[in-house]
Amino acid sequence: MRQLPISNLILRLSVRKKILIVDDEEEILAFMARFLKRLEIDSITAISGEEAIELYKKNTFDCVLLDIHLGGMSGVEVLKNLKKMDPKVKAMIITGNICSDLKTDVHNLGVLDYIQKPIDLSDFKEKILTYINNQ
Amino acid sequence: MKRRKDFKEYLSHVAKQMILIHDADLLSKMIIRTVTRTLGVKYSGLFLYDKNSQEYIINVSSGKKGLKIPVGFAKIKNTRPIIKFFSDNNLLPDEKKDYLLDSEIKTFKRKYKNDKKIIDFIYNLENDISLYHAKLIVPGFFRNNLLVVFFIGNKTDGKKFTKGEIDFLTVLSSDVVMAIENAKLFEDTKQQLEENKRLLLNTVEALANAIDVKNEYTHGHAERVTKYSMIIAKYIPKHLKVAYQSFEDSLKIAALLHDIGKIGIPENILNKPSSLTKSEMDMIKKHPVMGAEILEPINEFKIISLGVKYHHERYDGRGYPYNLLGDEIPLIASIISVADAYDAMSSDRPYRKPMRKNEIVKEIISNKNKQFSPVVVDAFMQTVTFNEI
Numbered sequence: 001m002r003q004l005p006i007s008n009l010i011l012r013l014s015v016r017k018k019i020l021i022v023d024d025e026e027e028i029l030a031f032m033a034r035f036l037k038r039l040e041i042d043s044i045t046a047i048s049g050e051e052a053i054e055l056y057k058k059n060t061f062d063c064v065l066l067d068i069h070l071g072g073m074s075g076v077e078v079l080k081n082l083k084k085m086d087p088k089v090k091a092m093i094i095t096g097n098i099c100s101d102l103k104t105d106v107h108n109l110g111v112l113d114y115i116q117k118p119i120d121l122s123d124f125k126e127k128i129l130t131y132i133n134n135q
Numbered sequence: 136m137k138r139r140k141d142f143k144e145y146l147s148h149v150a151k152q153m154i155l156i157h158d159a160d161l162l163s164k165m166i167i168r169t170v171t172r173t174l175g176v177k178y179s180g181l182f183l184y185d186k187n188s189q190e191y192i193i194n195v196s197s198g199k200k201g202l203k204i205p206v207g208f209a210k211i212k213n214t215r216p217i218i219k220f221f222s223d224n225n226l227l228p229d230e231k232k233d234y235l236l237d238s239e240i241k242t243f244k245r246k247y248k249n250d251k252k253i254i255d256f257i258y259n260l261e262n263d264i265s266l267y268h269a270k271l272i273v274p275g276f277f278r279n280n281l282l283v284v285f286f287i288g289n290k291t292d293g294k295k296f297t298k299g300e301i302d303f304l305t306v307l308s309s310d311v312v313m314a315i316e317n318a319k320l321f322e323d324t325k326q327q328l329e330e331n332k333r334l335l336l337n338t339v340e341a342l343a344n345a346i347d348v349k350n351e352y353t354h355g356h357a358e359r360v361t362k363y364s365m366i367i368a369k370y371i372p373k374h375l376k377v378a379y380q381s382f383e384d385s386l387k388i389a390a391l392l393h394d395i396g397k398i399g400i401p402e403n404i405l406n407k408p409s410s411l412t413k414s415e416m417d418m419i420k421k422h423p424v425m426g427a428e429i430l431e432p433i434n435e436f437k438i439i440s441l442g443v444k445y446h447h448e449r450y451d452g453r454g455y456p457y458n459l460l461g462d463e464i465p466l467i468a469s470i471i472s473v474a475d476a477y478d479a480m481s482s483d484r485p486y487r488k489p490m491r492k493n494e495i496v497k498e499i500i501s502n503k504n505k506q507f508s509p510v511v512v513d514a515f516m517q518t519v520t521f522n523e524i
Binding site: 025027028030031033034038117118119120121122123125 | 190192193200201202203204205207208209210211212215262263265266267
């Protein structure tokens with residue numbers, strides 16, 4: 001059965017995923033947003049934990065991409081706040097080094113995966129697409 | 136035509152300058168900036184091999200917002216096709232490996248369409264190239280090992296890279312590798328020197344301890360004199376120190392070893408609780424010279440031995456063993472002299488109790504221009520003001 005172009009577009013819009021990117025470096029936000037766009041994933045960026053929480057109130061996201069080392073409010077705190085607002089929150093943690101302390105801190109907070117910096121972009125692409133496609 | 140020649144000359148000039156820079160990060164930054172500007176590309180980045188992780192990490196990148204990869208943010212594993220293509224000669228052995236244009240992928244696909252394994256590799260290679268927004272990739276090898284990978288994006292005018300530009304980039308990339316290797320070598324040598332210095336200091340400290348244990352009343356003396364000397368030296372005007380090569384290092388060793396000559400003096404004299412006879416006193420007074428004689432054969436210890444030899448001279452000429460006067464006494468010895476006296480006065484001795492700090496300070500001030508050099512007493516006074524001793 002041949003679909004009408006307009007319904008195609010609606011279908012496309014409705015399945016397009018949206019990710020919240022949280023990092024305190026402008027350059028990383030810009031790079032990640034562009035990277036996700038090429039994977040046909042929409043994103044909104046937040047430069048601080050506070051901004052992330054505000055944005056999360058007003059939007060729905062499929063996933064949060066969260067740098068654990070933020071200036072100001074820490075990534076762990078951000079995640080705790082988001083969890084209170086939305087018990088189903090899903091996050092991918094970006095971090096310089098994954099220590100067991102971090103894993104206990106964010107235990108039960110909806111962490112899908114840990115991504116260690118420096119990031120292998122192929123790995124990252126695979127991880128994010130696997131998650132998005134399995135939802 | 137003229138313009139292209141200019142950019143080549145400019146870049147080759149830059150390449151020559153690079154060899155002189157011993158900082159690998161600064162160097163790569165310069166290269167990337169120059170490439171981006173001179174060739175007019177939207178983006179370029181340099182991935183540098185990291186020996187520890189055996190991965191290629193983004194070392195520098197420049198270009199439009201969103202294209203630029205933040206330093207240290209991304210890496211490429213050495214198993215990725217884009218790395219393998221250059222590092223593994225068994226993969227696509229018939230293809231040239233000095234650069235790769237994204238437009239060549241199409242040709243590869245056609246050429247190897249019947250080889251399933253190779254085709255898979257080529258598709259993954261294509262995926263890698265697009266992840267890093269590359270139009271042109273140029274590798275840099277050092278002794279057949281892939282050391283750097285340049286990713287170069289689209290030109291802002293949308294034109295293709297000319298043969299001349301590509302050739303030049305390959306030359307530049309081998310220059311970059313040489314410069315980075317030079318920088319590393321320089322860094323390694325510096326580290327080796329530091330290591331040698333540390334070893335030397337350990338040896339010197341062991342020697343100083345050997346003297347210390349001989350003398351039961353002065354335990355820890357060498358270490359304390361060294362500590363005081365180093366603090367005083369901080370407040371000595373810079374222009375007085377420049378005459379010496381690495382003043383602080385020499386002072387440290389000299390202070391640690393200032394009493395090394397006592398190693399030749401019998402313990403019963405060193406530890407005698409009652410007053411010394413004239414001949415015993417003469418024996419003790421020989422220790423600066425004996426110490427200097429131990430150190431002088433070591434070529435690198437010339438300045439250090441001065442500190443040992445003259446640390447009992449007095450500014451007014453009434454010290455020993457040579458009755459040197461005023462500025463005839465090397466600065467290094469004058470500092471040790473004050474530090475030595477400070478420790479002697481603040482320590483417990485069989486014939487007297489330790490003096491209080493304010494008494495010692497008074498004593499040292501009253502001996503300015505007499506026992507002690509005025510410059511060193513002034514520096515000492517500052518250490519007192521800032522409560523550092």
